[in-house]
Amino acid sequence: MTSAEDQLEAEATSTPSRNDVGLAFATRAIHHGYDLAGFSNSVQTPVFLTSTYGFESVAANEAAAALGGRLYAREYNPTTEILEKRLANLEGAEAGLVLASGMAAFGTLILSLLSQGDELIVHKTLYSNTLAMVEQGLPQFGIKVVAVDLSNPSNLNGAITDRTRLVFFETPINPLSRILDIAGIAEHAHSRGVKVAVDSTFASPALQRPLELGADIVIHSLTKYINGHGDALGGVILGDAKTLHLLRETGLRYLTGAALSPLSAFLILRGLKTLTLRMARHSASGLAVAQALEAHPAVAWVSYPFLGSHPDHEIARRQMSQGSGMLALGLQTGFEGARRMMDRLKLIIRAVSLGDADSLIYHPASLTRSRKSIRTDAHLPDGVGDDLMRLSVGLEDAADLIADLEQALDGI
Template sequence: MKPKDNFSTKLIHAREPDKKPENALNNPIFMTSTFTFDSLEAAEAAFEFETDDYVYTRGNNPTLKIFEDKMAEIENGAAGVAFASGMGAISATLLSLLEPGDNIVAHQILYGSSYKLINEWLRDYNIEGKLVDFNDFEKLDQVVDKNTKVLYMETPANPTLEVIDIERIAEIAKENDCKLVVDNTFASPYLQNPIDQSANIVIHSATKYLGGHGDLVGGVVVADSRDYAMDLKFNYLTELGSVMSPFNAWLILRGMKTLKLRMEAAQANAMKIVEFLQADERVKSVNYPGLESKKSANIWEKQMLGPGAMLSFELDADVNKIREFVNNLDYFKLAVSLGDIESLIEYPFFMTHRDYDKKILDRLGISKYLLRISAGLEDAEILIEDIENNLQKL
C-alpha cells in the first residue's frame, strides 16, 4: 500500500470548526445534556431535521460531531457515528442490518465478545450466526445464502493476527447483495482503510489506538453511505442509548492528533520483538502480519500501510510455566485491551476468548500456549530484555 499523503495534517486539522469560541486553540468540551431554543418554531424545525440545531446529546453534540466528521475523513467514508464503546457500535450496527430470519456470516476468529454476540445473543432474536474461514473462498460461497445480510470480520484477526483480503470478501458480499462490516481496530485508520477496499461499514473500538492512552472507553462506526449512518444514529443509537460522553470524544480527538506517531513507534517496537521471538528456541510460533512465511503476507502488503503493533506467540512450555512467565513480567502489564502507550500482554485462552468452546480454540490456533502482545512506546531494548529474562526461567 502506498504511503498516505498529509495524514498527520488531517488528524489535526480535518473537519475542525472555522472559528472556535473565544478564539481558543483547542475545541471546547460541550458537557451538556440538552440544548435550548429561542422559540417553539426553532425547536419544531430541529425536530423535523429542517435545521442542524442540536437538541439532546443522546442524538448529537458539537464535540461528538467533530470526532465523527474527522473519523469519516480519515477512513474515507461518508459519515461517522460515535458510540459509548466498541461493542455498543458493533451491537447497534448488526441490529440495524439484521431482522428475524436473517443470518450473518462471520470469520471464524473474532474477539470474544463479538463471538458471543454473533454466535449466541443474536440467536435469541431468530438471527443465525455462521462462522467460517474467510480465507477459504469456496467454503464461504457455500455458506452464504439468500438470507445472509451481513459478512463480518476483523482483519488482522484477534488474536491470531490472520489477515483477510477485504477486497475479495467485498466482491462476495456484493455478489450476494449483503453488507461487509469490518472491525478495523487492530490496524487503525492509519494503517488500513477498509472502505477503500470496498467494505461498506468500518468499526473501531476507539478505546484502543484512536484514544491511545488507556483513559477512556468509546466506539465509532464509519459508513460508505451517509443515509445509512443517519439511520444508525437516529433510529438505533438514540433508541439503544449507547452514547459517547462528550468528554471521551474530546479525549479521543486529543489522542488522534498523535495517532500516526504512536502507530509508527509501536509498530517499530513490535517488529523488533517479533524478530527476537522468532530467533528464540523456547518460542514455538509467532503470529504477525509482517512475516513473509505466513500465507497472508501478500495480502497485508496490498491493503495495509504496515503490519501493525499487535503480535501473538506460542511458548514451548506447560501452562503453569506460562502463567509464571506472564506474572513475572515487569514492563508488559497483564490486561485486556490494546493500543495503549504502555505495552500489554494477555492470555486469550483464559481471558478474552474464554467464551469459545475449548476444542474450537485449539482448532483455530488459539491454544493454551498462546500469548498476545500489544507493543507500546517503551524502549524496545527494555521490552526485549524483560521477555528474555523471563524466558530464561521456563
C-alpha cells in the same frame, strides 16, 4: 430520501470552513472538521457537557427535530460531531457515528441492520465478546449467525443465502493477528448483493482503510489505537451517509442509546492528533519484538503480519502500510510455560486491553478457564490454543521490551 435526510447527508459530506482538501492524513488527523472561529478561537476542541439544548422559538425547535433530533445529547453533541467528521474523513467514509464502546458499535450496527429471520455471516474467529454476542445474544432476536472460514473468500459462495444481510469480520484478527483479504471477500459478497463490515481496530485508519478496498462499513474500538492512552472507552461505525443516518435514528436513538460522552470524545480527539506518530512507533517496535521472539529457542511460534514467516504476509503487505503493534505467540512449554513466563515479566503489564502507550500482555486460555466457574459455556475462539499469548507492543524503547521478554523466557 426525505428533505431532512438530504440535509443530513449534505452536512455529513460537506467540507468544513478550514479547507483541508489535499492535505495529508497526519494533518487532517489534527485539523479536520474543526474551525477555531466557530468556537471562540479555542485551539483545543471544547467539551460540551450538556444533556439538552435550548431554542429561541418553538418553530426553531421543530426545525431541529426535523433535521435528525438535535434536541438531546444522546443524539447530538458538538464535541462528538467533530470526532465523527474527523474519523469519517480519515477513513474515507461519508459519515460516522461514535458510540460508548466498541461493543456498543457492533451491537448498534447489527441490531439496526438485521431483524428476525435475517442471516449474518462472520469469520470463524472473533474477539471474545463479539463471539459471545453472535453465539448467545443474536439468536435471542431470531438472527441466524453462520461462521465461515473467510481465509478463502470463495467459501462465501456456499454460505450466502437470500436471507444473508451482512458479512462481518476482523482484520487483523483478534487475538491471532491473522489477516483476511478485504478486497477478495468484498468481491464475493457484493456479487450476491451483500454488504461487508470490517472491524479494523488492530490497524486503525493510519495503517489500513477497508472502504478503499471494497468494504461498505468499518468499525473500530476507539478505546484502542485511535485513543491510544488507555483512558477512555469508545467505538465508531463509518460508512455511507444513508446507512449512518439509519444507525443514528434507530440504533443510537432508541435501540441501544449507547451515546459516547463528550469528555471521552475530547480525549479521543486528543489521542487522534498523534495517531500517525504512534502507529509508526508501534509498528517498528512490534516488528523488532516479533523478530526477537521468533529467534528465541523457548518460543514455538510468532504471528505478526509483517514477518516473512507469517502465512498472510503477502495480503498484509498489500492492504496495510505497516504491521501495527499486535502479535501473538506460543511457547514450547505451552499453557503452563505461558503462565510462568508472564509472571516473570517486570516491565510489560499483564492486562487485557491493547493499543495503549504501555505494553500489555494477556493469556486468553487462563482467563477462559477461570470464567468457566461462572459461565460453563465459556470457550476460546476458533483457532486460539491454550498456549497463545497476545502482546500489544507499546511505545517504550523496543530494546527494553525485548530485554524484559528475554529475561522472562530464559527463566522458564
